[in-house]
Amino acid sequence: MKDEFAFIRSIQPDRHHQPTVVAGIGDDAALYDGEDGWHEIATVDTLAEDIHFSRKTMTPYQTGHRALAVNISDIAAMGGRPVFYLVSVSVPKAGTWREEELQEMYRGMSDLAAKYEMDLIGGDTNATYDKLVVSVTVIGRVEKGVKLLRTNARPGDTVFVTGPVGSSAAGLQLLLDEGLEAEKENKRAQAHQTPMPQVQAGRIIAGSGLRTALNDISDGLASEAHEIANASGVAMELEWALIPHELDGEERQKEWALFGGEDFQLIGCAGENDTEKLRQLFEAEGLKLYPIGTVTEGTGVWLTDGKERTRLDKGGYNHFT
Amino acid sequence: MKDEFAFIRSIQPDRHHQPTVVAGIGDDAALYDGEDGWHEIATVDTLAEDIHFSRKTMTPYQTGHRALAVNISDIAAMGGRPVFYLVSVSVPKAGTWREEELQEMYRGMSDLAAKYEMDLIGGDTNATYDKLVVSVTVIGRVEKGVKLLRTNARPGDTVFVTGPVGSSAAGLQLLLDEGLEAEKENKRAQAHQTPMPQVQAGRIIAGSGLRTALNDISDGLASEAHEIANASGVAMELEWALIPHELDGEERQKEWALFGGEDFQLIGCAGENDTEKLRQLFEAEGLKLYPIGTVTEGTGVWLTDGKERTRLDKGGYNHFT
Incomplete structure (x- = not known):
């Protein structure tokens, strides 16, 4: 297809x-x-x-x-x-x-x-x-009344994720390299093999009553950001330094974190003050919320890394920008 | 498996x-x-x-x-x-x-x-x-309260079906013999290709408030009769002459009607008087209900054809009886 x-x-x-x-x-x-x-x-x-x-x-x-x-x-x-x-x-x-x-x-x-x-x-x-x-x-x-739909993002919102991304993709690579048996206790392998869905995080957001756009990260951070941006008719500016991951020292860390998918963390957008309220609600239950960028007017998903600003496609970089 | x-x-x-x-x-x-x-x-x-x-x-x-x-x-x-x-x-x-x-x-x-x-x-x-x-x-x-479960059959009940069985199996044979294009207007071919589920019949039974065991005939009349009999802890005596089909003159009519499946008619059991009430409710809506046998104490599903009484297995005859 x-x-x-x-x-x-x-x-x-x-x-x-x-x-x-x-x-x-x-x-x-x-x-x-x-x-x-x-x-x-x-x-x-x-x-x-x-x-x-x-x-x-x-x-x-x-x-x-x-x-x-x-x-x-x-x-x-x-x-x-x-x-x-x-x-x-x-x-x-x-x-x-x-x-x-x-x-x-x-x-x-x-x-x-x-x-x-x-x-x-x-x-x-x-x-x-x-x-x-x-x-x-x-x-x-x-x-009833809770609708954490993809269409809910508005310019000025903060973009957040509920946890580190890219570990599942890194774990898959490890398992392909080293085989099924070698990596039982490895955290990355577990992220690929037995990922945990973020039900508690979703319930906190639902209970907050705050307008939030929410997606689970099944196809990769970039892809899910695109889905929210497209559905809401907005653009997103993400900052690489803010994106949580456990891939330091890895050559392919950006590829895994941005396009790897299957971590089942959640990506969302809420007003700046609301995001801070959500962060506090998360903290009270021992969870973390990571702001990773902002929603703007326009189209597309953009990544700033140091001084470089790149357009992110769903499945990779677009170098014609 | x-x-x-x-x-x-x-x-x-x-x-x-x-x-x-x-x-x-x-x-x-x-x-x-x-x-x-x-x-x-x-x-x-x-x-x-x-x-x-x-x-x-x-x-x-x-x-x-x-x-x-x-x-x-x-x-x-x-x-x-x-x-x-x-x-x-x-x-x-x-x-x-x-x-x-x-x-x-x-x-x-x-x-x-x-x-x-x-x-x-x-x-x-x-x-x-x-x-x-x-x-x-x-x-x-x-x-709420309607439970047309397989466990509902009782000794003394009448066994009924909502329409002819075996046409889908006969249609499949026809299509295998003659190909996809040849048989567009053929009723048997249609019974195989575009079977109609019996929602209206199920709704009449649900609306009647009468205790009824009900199954759809997806795996064959004999197989579904077994499922009800086993789940209810009863036996069934079916009469070949009463089983509705449109297969007269066909050598394989019994095989198709009893074991063919995929007709999506319903098979059910209800008290003798209740079955007659259901038949009248069906008639009032232009539908038919066919009594085909009785529920008895014991185990197994039996078929009487003239003087011969045979034990029916789920998927065929059992000749060791």
Whole structure:
């Protein structure tokens, strides 16, 4: 597919039949009216073997963890609490996955689910041709009125992230270099294999009542910054010195931090004073919030490093600026 | 996988964290508390190319129709109204599906969705290795208190179906024999390519307030009868002469009608008088209900054809009885 975003626009419905839809396609997850006082949130993500994960770098347990974490992260980006999950797994006919390995994958999900008191409520088990495909649906809840949408950024806002970025990409490289077994206790390897979604951070922001645009960083900081900037019709100025990472001394630190993705930290935009209020709320719960730039009028995402100002594309630098 | 049902039991949680779960794994779809006065219903099903469908027998449009219909049918079997759907599609890197074909697939879904005023509210687009995999999640609603569960059958009940069975299997054979283009207007081919879920039938049963066990016939009449019988701890006696089908003169009529599946009719059990009440409610809306047997004490599903009484296995006859 040439352009996933153009394709998604082409299949996006131009109106909703149901008046209960609050936000459909085009954000981290869908919002619709739920129980009294609550919106329901629904999201689905699929991991395919040798596309999104490899048995060379992740155990079945870790694959399960990640398949669920990806979706919980989308709920976190809406400020919600994950509640239920459904799993559809397509198992290769070739027999490359043993039943014990599949059970390990489900255990990776249920251990993570237990942290949030989530329940597995459904799914199906199917065959596929030659690679495992696992599709997870997560249903969550957020208080009515909370809409941490991508369209919420305004010129003058501060851009923030909830934690270090790039560790997952660095961990993947390490695992590719050194293999699955060598790096059990390594923090970077863990960032790739068992990333933790930022539900608590999302809940603090939801509870604050402050206007905030929020995204989870699944496709890379630059890409998610673009999504917010495009959806809100604004530009962003990011400062390299402010972006938190644990990659000092690494030649590829900028590439990993800006374009690596899959850390499942959150990126957001809120008014300057509101961001400071959020930082204090985070601190009170032992969490950190890192201002990394500002929202301006215009288009595009820009990075200042010392004196150099560069336009960031979604997936890399654009040197024609 | 040796035994899908044993595997599902092995990954099934032994308790729920959330008190709002009404029915989790083990029925057509999950039930949980929703908006005031309503339960939410969630279900997910995945179709994999060359496992569940083939481009030789279904167009992309029909594949989309079927991928959504499978899930709507699960909602129908809970007596619910389908409301939302999310689509996760994994597209072969090999480029075997053109973007226009993918759009056709989504159009097949949205045309069917429009009949029920359902909205596409989310999903994702991914790559996969070499075969298309499409996973659809459907969220529906049913009035609180309605639980058309598999466990509801009681000895003395009548077993019924909502329409003819076996046409989809017969249609598949026709398409395999004669190819995709030859059979556009053929009713059997349509039964395979664009099966219609029985939402209206499920809604009548839900509205009746009568105790009913209900399943959709996705894996074959015998298989679904077994699921109800096992879940309810009862046996079933079916009568071949009563089973509705449109396969007269066909050598394989019994095989198709009993084990073919994918017709998306409903099979249910209700008290004898209640079944007659349901039949009248159906008739009032221009639908039919066909009694096909009775529920008894014991185990197993049995078929009487003339004087011969045979034990039916899930996927075929058992000749050792």
